[in-house]
Amino acid sequence: MKTGEAAKKGLYVGVGAGLVLFALVGLLPxxxxxxxxxxxxxxxxxxxxxxxxxxPRMLVAVSMLLGVLLSGVVFVVGGxxxxxxxxxxxxxxxxxxxMTIGHAHTVKVNSK
Numbered sequence: 770m771k772t773g774e775a776a777k778k779g780l781y782v783g784v785g786a787g788l789v790l791f792a793l794v795g796l797l798p799x800x801x802x803x804x805x806x807x808x809x810x811x812x813x814x815x816x817x818x819x820x821x822x823x824x825p826r827m828l829v830a831v832s833m834l835l836g837v838l839l840s841g842v843v844f845v846v847g848g849x850x851x852x853x854x855x856x857x858x859x860x861x862x863x864x865x866x867x868m869t870i871g872h873a874h875t876v877k878v879n880s881k
Contacts (some may be wrong), residue, residue: 776856783852791844803836868874
């Protein structure tokens with residue numbers, strides 16, 4: 770196996786796991802948190818209670834999208850880093866085992 774192969778596979782597995790976790794756990798809370806932040810921003814700009822006009826609605830929608838995107842980035846990048854680190858550790862363990870085995874079976878040749 771080539772050096773870094775497990776790290777690359779771990780990266781791909783981590784990205785996949787991050788996407789699945791984002792879809793199951795991060796999508797709805799990201800939307801809620803972004804919406805609350807958008808309502809607070811719209812309320813501070815236009816006053817409370819927020820009117821149902823176009824600009825406050827657009828502000829809330831954009832902040833909801835940003836919340837979902839930020840949640841996705843956190844889950845996908847976090848999963849990718851965790852998978853890559855796990856693969857890197859596996860590669861390091863495999864490399865140290867091959868070095869140990871290689872040095873343990875060294876044969877000395879006596880020349881006369």
